[in-house]
Amino acid sequence: MSSLDKVFTVIETVVSHQGTGLNFAAVVAETGLPKSTVHRILKYLTGVGYLSFSPDTKIYRGTLKLAGLGAEVMANFDLRKHIHPQLLKLHRESEHTCNMGVKNGNDGIFVDKIESRDFGIKLFSEVGKSFPLHCTAMGKVLLAYAQTPEIDEILFQPLTAYTDKTITDQQVLVKELEKVKMSGYAIDWEEITRGIMCVAAPVFGVAAELVCAISVAFPSYIYTDRGIDTEIEAIKRHAEAISGSFNHA
Numbered sequence: 226m227s228s229l230d231k232v233f234t235v236i237e238t239v240v241s242h243q244g245t246g247l248n249f250a251a252v253v254a255e256t257g258l259p260k261s262t263v264h265r266i267l268k269y270l271t272g273v274g275y276l277s278f279s280p281d282t283k284i285y286r287g288t289l290k291l292a293g294l295g296a297e298v299m300a301n302f303d304l305r306k307h308i309h310p311q312l313l314k315l316h317r318e319s320e321h322t323c324n325m326g327v328k329n330g331n332d333g334i335f336v337d338k339i340e341s342r343d344f345g346i347k348l349f350s351e352v353g354k355s356f357p358l359h360c361t362a363m364g365k366v367l368l369a370y371a372q373t374p375e376i377d378e379i380l381f382q383p384l385t386a387y388t389d390k391t392i393t394d395q396q397v398l399v400k401e402l403e404k405v406k407m408s409g410y411a412i413d414w415e416e417i418t419r420g421i422m423c424v425a426a427p428v429f430g431v432a433a434e435l436v437c438a439i440s441v442a443f444p445s446y447i448y449t450d451r452g453i454d455t456e457i458e459a460i461k462r463h464a465e466a467i468s469g470s471f472n473h474a
Contacts, residue, residue, distance in 0.1 A: 231258055235266045239276060239285050246284035304437065305337045308428070308467055312339055312439060315463040319456065321441040324423075326363040328371065328435075331379055332356065333364045336437065357417070359384050359398055360391045362425035365411035366438040369402040370427055376402070387417045410461055412453075413440075420445050424456045426464035430471050439464055 226234070238255045239247055247255070253263045267285060270276040274290045308325055316323040316339040325337040332355040358364035358379055368376060384393040392398050405411045413423040425440035441456050 231256075231262060232266055232270070234258065235263060236270065236275065236287070236291070240287040240291065243287055246279075246282070246286040248283045248285070252285065307470070308437070308439070309337055311463055311467045311470065312337060315439070315441065315459060316341070318463075319441050319443075319459050321443045321456070324363060324440045324442065325437055326356065326367065326440070327437045328358070328367040328375075329355065331358065331375075331382075333358055333361065333367050333438075357385065357387075360387055360413065360416040362411045362413040362423035363438040363440045365401060365405050365413075366425045366427045367435070369405040369411070370435040388415055388419050390414050391416045410457055411438075415445050422448055422453070424453060424460050426460045427468075428464050429468040436468075436471070439467065 234256050235252060235258070238252060242251075249260075249263065249267065252267065253260050256263060258266075267276065267278070271278045271285070274288055277286050277288050278284070279286075304327070305325070312323050312325055320341060322338065322340045324335055326333045326335050328334075335352050335354050335356065338352050356364055358368040368379060380395045380398065384391070384395065384398065386393050392401060401411075410424055410426045413421075413425075415422060421442055422445045423440045423442045425438045427438055428436045430436045439460065441460055443453075443456065447453065447456075
C-alpha cells in the first residue's frame with residue numbers, strides 16, 4: 226500500500242464513522258496500519274484541516290473542508306454520463322426500454338432513456354419529462370426513500386388515477402412504499418399506462434443517500450407468459466453495480 230493509499234484509507238475510515246467519530250486506537254484497529262503511520266497521517270490531516278480533533282474526547286472527525294470538496298464535485302458531476310454506460314449494459318441484457326429518473330419536488334424527471342427498438346408500444350417516458358411518483362416504478366422508489374415530510378406532502382394530495390390499477394388510496398400507497406424499502410425494488414402494475422409494466426430499483430451514492438432510480442419497462446404479457454423474476458434480478462443487480470461505482474467516480 227502506497228503512502229497516498231494509507232492517507233485515503235485513514236480519511237475514509239474516519240468519515241465512515243462521522244456520527245460518532247473515532248479515537249486513535251479505533252483508527253488503528255479499523256485500518257490495520259501501524260500506530261506510527263496512523264499517528265503521522267492523523268497529525269497531517271488535522272494540520273491541513275481535513276480532519277478535526279477534540280482534545281476533550283480524543284475523537285477525530287471529518288471537517289467541512291472535506292464536505293466542501295464533495296459539494297464542488299457533486300455540483301459539477303454529470304450524473305447521466307456516469308450512469309449511462311451501466312444503463313446501456315442493462316438494456317443490452319434485458320432488451321427492454323431502460324430509464325433513469327430523479328426526484329424534483331413532488332414529481333420525478335426522466336434523465337436518461339434507452340428505448341427498445343422492437344418495443345412496438347409508445348411509452349410514457351421521455352427525457353426531460355416529468356412523471357408522477359405514486360404510480361410509476363421509479364416514482365415509488367424515489368418516494369420510498371424520500372424524507373418523511375416529502376412523503377407526507379404527496380400523501381396529503383389526491384392521488385390521480387391514470388388507469389384502473391393506479392393506487393389512489395393513501396394508506397395502500399404507504400404499505401406499497403414499505404414493501405419497496407423491504408424488497409429493494411418497485412413495480413408498476415400497469416398503473417400509468419395500460420399494457421406496460423416497469424420494475425425499478427434505487428441507486429445510492431457514497432454516503433448511502435438516494436441518487437436516482439433506474440427501471441426497465443416491458444409489455445405486461447411478459448408477466449403473464451413467464452413472470453418477471455429475471456427483470457427484478459437484473460434491475461437490482463445493475464442498480465447495486467451503479468451504487469458501487471460511485472466509490473470510484
